[in-house]
Amino acid sequence: xxxxxxxxxxxxxxxxxxxxxxxxxxxxxxxxxxxxxxxxxxxxxxxxxxxxxxxxxxxxxxxxxxxxxxxxxxxxxxxxxxxxxxxxxxxxxxxxxxxxxxxxxxxxxxxxxxxxxxxxxxxxxxxxxxxxxxxxxxxxxxxxxxxxxxxxxxxxxxxxxxxxxxxxxxxxxxxxxxxxxxxxxxxxxxxxxxxxxxxxxxxxxxxxxxxxxxxxxxxxxxxxxxxxxxxxxxxxxxxxxxxxxxxxxxxxxxxxxxxxxxx
DNA sequence: GCGACAG
DNA sequence: ATCTTGTCGC
Numbered sequence: 416x417x418x419x420x421x422x423x424x425x426x427x428x429x430x431x432x433x434x435x436x437x438x439x440x441x442x443x444x445x446x447x448x449x450x451x452x453x454x455x456x457x458x459x460x461x462x463x464x465x466x467x468x469x470x471x472x473x474x475x476x477x478x479x480x481x482x483x484x485x486x487x488x489x490x491x492x493x494x495x496x497x498x499x500x501x502x503x504x505x506x507x508x509x510x511x512x513x514x515x516x517x518x519x520x521x522x523x524x525x526x527x528x529x530x531x532x533x534x535x536x537x538x539x540x541x542x543x544x545x546x547x548x549x550x551x552x553x554x555x556x557x558x559x560x561x562x563x564x565x566x567x568x569x570x571x572x573x574x575x576x577x578x579x580x581x582x583x584x585x586x587x588x589x590x591x592x593x594x595x596x597x598x599x600x601x602x603x604x605x606x607x608x609x610x611x612x613x614x615x616x617x618x619x620x621x622x623x624x625x626x627x628x629x630x631x632x633x634x635x636x637x638x639x640x641x642x643x644x645x646x647x648x649x650x651x652x653x654x655x656x657x658x659x660x661x662x663x664x665x666x667x668x669x670x671x672x673x674x675x676x677x678x
Numbered sequence: 679g680c681g682a683c684a685g
Numbered sequence: 686a687t688c689t690t691g692t693c694g695c
Contacts, residue, residue, distance in 0.1 A: 479685075481686060489687075518686070520683035527685075549684045559684070580684045604682080624695075633684085 416535050416542070419569045420444075425528035427515030434525055438558035442606070444566045447552055450639035451571055453544060455651035459502045459660065471501040474652065475542035476661025477534070477564075479527050480669035482511065482676060490514055493676065494530035495669035498540050499661050509672040510534035520580065521555050524563035531564060543571065544640075544648070546662050550574040551637035551645075553582050553599060553614045556606050565638025572637025573645045574614075575662055579633050581605050582613050590628040591618040596646050599633065615646040619653035629657060 418424055423441060425434075457471050475498045482491040495509040510533035516526050531547075550559030551574030561574030581604040584597050591597065596615040601607040614635030621629055634649045636642055652659035658666065 479686080481685095483687080487688085518685060520685090523684055554684080574684085576684050578684065581682085622695085627695095 416538060416568055416570065418532060418567045420567050423563075423567050424532065425525040425563060425567075427525050427529070429525070431522070434522055435556060438554075438556035438563070439606075441558040441563050441566050442556055445552070445558070445562050445637075446639045447636045447641065449641045449644050451543070453571065453640070453644055453648065455644070455647040458544075458648060458651050459654060472543035473498055473500045473505065473540055474661050475499070475535075475538070475545045476659065476663070476665035477531055477545060478548045478662060478665040478669045479530065480673040481514070482673060492527055492530040493669055493673050494527065494534040495665045495672055496534045496538055497661055497664040497668055498538060498542055499664075502660075504664065506538060506540050507668055508534055508537040509668065510537055511676060523549055524558075524560040527560060528563060528567075531560075532567070535568070545570055545572045545637070546649075546652075546659055547572060547574055547637065548576070548662055548666070550576045550580050550633065551614070551635035552642075553580055553605075553633055553635040555581055555604060557613070559635065559637070561635070561637030569638075571639040573640055573648060574635045574637050575649060575659060576633040576635075577630070579616075584616055588616040588631050591616070591621065591631055593618055593621040594650060597631070598642075599635070612642055614642055617646050617649050619650060619659070620657045632657065
């Protein structure tokens with residue numbers, strides 16, 4: 416797949432103000448409600464797929480790793496994509512591109528967007544849905560990496576983050592039971608009316624011991640997906656591990672490919 | 679000045 | 686995110 420909005424592709428040469436201005440454009444173009452019918456049950460369950468007509472949807476997980484040069488300085492980013500259909504991997508691709516800027520909270524898409532788009536161009540199948548490691552609408556300008564990629568590609572996207580960038584949970588998120596979700600609403604750090612629902616803390620896995628617990632994932636709409644569906648999809652795809660399977664596999668593939676590139 | 683900060 | 690082996694615990 417390739418960008419349908421080349422004008423909005425993240426450019427690391429921009430000034431910080433220009434980057435944030437672009438993010439406001441992205442947020443304005445983003446659709447934070449369900450735009451396509453995505454049945455979470457058909458994502459990973461082959462039986463549900465067989466029972467209904469047509470092919471099950473293709474879901475892609477995207478994750479990055481980084482390579483160092485001889486000095487130990489990070490100089491390249493590697494983006495890995497794992498595409499799944501009916502619970503099975505149908506394609507894996509990766510791309511390596513030079514690293515342009517350091518990590519700056521809020522500007523992740525300008526650091527990692529290049530290799531992601533390069534890897535997605537190498538992908539031969541057309542995903543119906545993409546999951547990213549990072550935020551979507553849970554972002555200062557409501558334009559996290561999942562939203563940015565979603566608008567540039569005009570594809571349904573979901574952000575899956577392991578920690579909360581901004582916003583505020585409506586209730587305690589400690590030690591939630593498996594399958595639970597807690598709404599995340601905009602606070603004064605988010606460029607949205609206070610109280611706006613921007614995502615969910617989603618507990619995909621949990622221990623049963625009283626002294627230790629697993630932190631939830633922070634799931635938010637990227638583009639063309641609403642917050643409830645985003646949470647439903649992540650729960651449906653996280654069958655045996657904390658991370659939804661496409662993202663977990665992309666995570667592993669990013670490490671595997673990095674080792675291969677190093678040799 | 680202080681605090682907060684995806685990967 | 687990254688440098689890294691084994692190891693403690695359910």
